[in-house]
Amino acid sequence: MVNIQIRGNLIELILEELSSSEISELQSSTIPKINLLNDIKENTIINRRNIYQNILPIVDKSLELQISSFENDNYYDDGYTFFRSNLNDINYQNKNITIPLKTFNLEYFLIKLNYGYGAGFETEIIDLDYKNFETEKLNFNSTLIFDKHNEAVHSLSLNYLNLEDLGRKKYEISESRLFLVKNNMDVKFLDLGNEIPTQVDILASKRYN
Numbered sequence: 057m058v059n060i061q062i063r064g065n066l067i068e069l070i071l072e073e074l075s076s077s078e079i080s081e082l083q084s085s086t087i088p089k090i091n092l093l094n095d096i097k098e099n100t101i102i103n104r105r106n107i108y109q110n111i112l113p114i115v116d117k118s119l120e121l122q123i124s125s126f127e128n129d130n131y132y133d134d135g136y137t138f139f140r141s142n143l144n145d146i147n148y149q150n151k152n153i154t155i156p157l158k159t160f161n162l163e164y165f166l167i168k169l170n171y172g173y174g175a176g177f178e179t180e181i182i183d184l185d186y187k188n189f190e191t192e193k194l195n196f197n198s199t200l201i202f203d204k205h206n207e208a209v210h211s212l213s214l215n216y217l218n219l220e221d222l223g224r225k226k227y228e229i230s231e232s233r234l235f236l237v238k239n240n241m242d243v244k245f246l247d248l249g250n251e252i253p254t255q256v257d258i259l260a261s262k263r264y265n
Contacts, residue, residue: 057126058184059135060212060219064119066176066227067201067208069248070168071108071155079164082236082259089260093236096166097264107160110153111221112208113176115198119143119209125186138186143196143209151197152249153210157239164259167235167252169202174227177212179219190215199249210248236260 074082078096081087113119123139193215201208212219238257246255 057128058181058186058189059124059126060121060177060179060181061124061175062113062119062121062177062209062212063175065114065116065171065173067112067114067206068168068170068172068227068229069108069110069112069201070106070166070170071246072104072166072168073107073160073162074164074166075104082164089236090262093234093260093262096236097232097234097262104166107162107165108155110210111176111227112201112210115143115207115209117142118173121146123186123189123191125184125189128182136186139189139191141191146191147195149195149197150199151210152199152247154245154247156244157246158244162239164236164238167237169233169235170229171231171233172227172229175224176227177209177221178224178226179212179222181214181219201248202250202252204251230265232264234262234264 078092081092082089119142121139121141121143122137124135124137126135127133195213195216196209197211198207198209200206235252236259237252238259240257243255252258
């Protein structure tokens, strides 16, 4: 078995719908929008629905792709890490991510950018090991994220087959940035490669540590 991880700085991107009560408060002119954003951040009782979530490893000096070989079904095997790379020697393409807003038909929603560190991607491939794994067949897609300051990996493939992230959440969040936004309903897609204010109306935003 081969285990593939991309470790380093990362961004967790989440789009959340607002509850009906939050929308009612938002539409009330007597409540400052930044106060509502603070209430939303502190309120852990309301179970909001995620309409989109993705972990995006940031391409910087901290990033490392590591590939380790284990015996199949042997959970006591310490493994052998036979490949490490900062992605400079991996084939790649620049390709933007788009989120279909029209599918969700939401006028108001939240954009969360959680900044952290850890394994932003992890997958395993059975019946491969360091002897028959061809690293030259690896390829990744990257995009600039919203503010244009961060380039992030959003997919990894082997021999043109996309590898699926196992979602094991081996990372920690150190800082968050929240955007309370209004969709003008004319935008069909939210493009991660374009700045947020050019696509939706930002009603309030704030950073949280």
